[in-house]
Amino acid sequence: MAKKATRESYGAALAEFGSDERIVVLDADLSKSTKTEMFKKVYPERFFNMGIAEANMMSVAAGLASTGKIVFASTFAMFAAGRAFEQIRNSIGYTKLNVKIGATHAGISVGEDGASHQCLEDIALMRTIPNMVVINPADDIEARLAVKAAIEHNGPVYMRFGRLAVEDVNPTDYKFEIGKGVQLADGNDVTIIATGLMVQMALEAHEMLKKDGISARVINIHTIKPIDKKIITKAAKETGAIVTAEEHSIYGGLGNAVTEVVCENAPCPVKIIGTDRFGKSGKPAELFKEYGLTAENIYKNAKEIVKNK
Numbered sequence: 001m002a003k004k005a006t007r008e009s010y011g012a013a014l015a016e017f018g019s020d021e022r023i024v025v026l027d028a029d030l031s032k033s034t035k036t037e038m039f040k041k042v043y044p045e046r047f048f049n050m051g052i053a054e055a056n057m058m059s060v061a062a063g064l065a066s067t068g069k070i071v072f073a074s075t076f077a078m079f080a081a082g083r084a085f086e087q088i089r090n091s092i093g094y095t096k097l098n099v100k101i102g103a104t105h106a107g108i109s110v111g112e113d114g115a116s117h118q119c120l121e122d123i124a125l126m127r128t129i130p131n132m133v134v135i136n137p138a139d140d141i142e143a144r145l146a147v148k149a150a151i152e153h154n155g156p157v158y159m160r161f162g163r164l165a166v167e168d169v170n171p172t173d174y175k176f177e178i179g180k181g182v183q184l185a186d187g188n189d190v191t192i193i194a195t196g197l198m199v200q201m202a203l204e205a206h207e208m209l210k211k212d213g214i215s216a217r218v219i220n221i222h223t224i225k226p227i228d229k230k231i232i233t234k235a236a237k238e239t240g241a242i243v244t245a246e247e248h249s250i251y252g253g254l255g256n257a258v259t260e261v262v263c264e265n266a267p268c269p270v271k272i273i274g275t276d277r278f279g280k281s282g283k284p285a286e287l288f289k290e291y292g293l294t295a296e297n298i299y300k301n302a303k304e305i306v307k308n309k
Helices: 006-017 037-042 054-065 077-083 085-093 108-113 122-127 140-152 198-211 229-239 254-265 284-290 295-308
Strands: 023-027 047-049 070-076 099-104 133-135 157-160 182-185 190-194 216-220 223-225 242-249 270-275
Touching: 006 023, 006 037, 006 099, 006 140, 023 054, 054 070, 054 077, 054 085, 054 099, 070 077, 077 085, 077 099, 077 122, 077 157, 085 099, 099 140, 108 284, 122 133, 122 157, 122 223, 122 242, 122 254, 133 140, 140 157, 182 198, 190 198, 190 229, 190 254, 190 295, 198 216, 198 242, 198 295, 216 229, 223 254, 229 242, 229 254, 242 254, 242 295, 254 270, 270 295
Parallel strands: 023 047, 023 070, 070 099, 099 157, 133 157, 190 216, 190 242, 242 270
Antiparallel strands: 133 223, 182 216
16 A cells, blocks of 8 residues: 655645635745645745744734634644744634644654654643644545645644655545544454554554454544544443553643543543653654554553453
């Protein structure tokens, strides 16, 4: 199966849906990497390179959005969520403006760029901002549909895209809806809830568990805020154990969002798989293995939680 990085899907979607003249794209001098250059080639009059000044870019995005534009502001996740947090909070979130943040190169899958560029805190940061929608697509199909949904949504959206090419896990007729999780496999013994690049690994773990006679449900949570409380509560009640997997810190990300729902609605054991330290330079596959972001580790933890529930 052909693989594609979700950052490429992002750029392609901007070009595809860019005929809407309300759409303006800003980039912080990284358009070749964020793939917003695809939009620039088709609609150069509505593309602006803001230079290496991410905070200023978010302020300009807010200003343009206040005039009725749908603004996509793009840079690496580390610089979008980290460096420009204050401007996003005060100028975009507080005012509930129609700014869509396209944050690429998130997580340790950035690889050789190292810890300074491997943002593992962005979901946590963006979840804290009122009015902000947080989306982390798993594949090309989902990423393209997420951009379309962001255009149609009235308000700020943070979208997290990866550098690493991945296989599709969703069907071509897949219907994307903000705030709705997707069940990819059914099971009764344990639920694996994953987001982004970890969805593929969750499906691989599902097959490994099946060989051991363990029935695992797999849920893709592409929208971490607002999160699908209904699908999570149902899974907690019916399987009685949950393992979450994310290419993000274990603090403030998908795992915490899931446990908040579980504790309130259907208490059961939950194991959070993610990172608890800074990243480092290395090949993505090696880093995934070192940090435990693998199908094998999901499988191991799912077996353990089933045994002890």
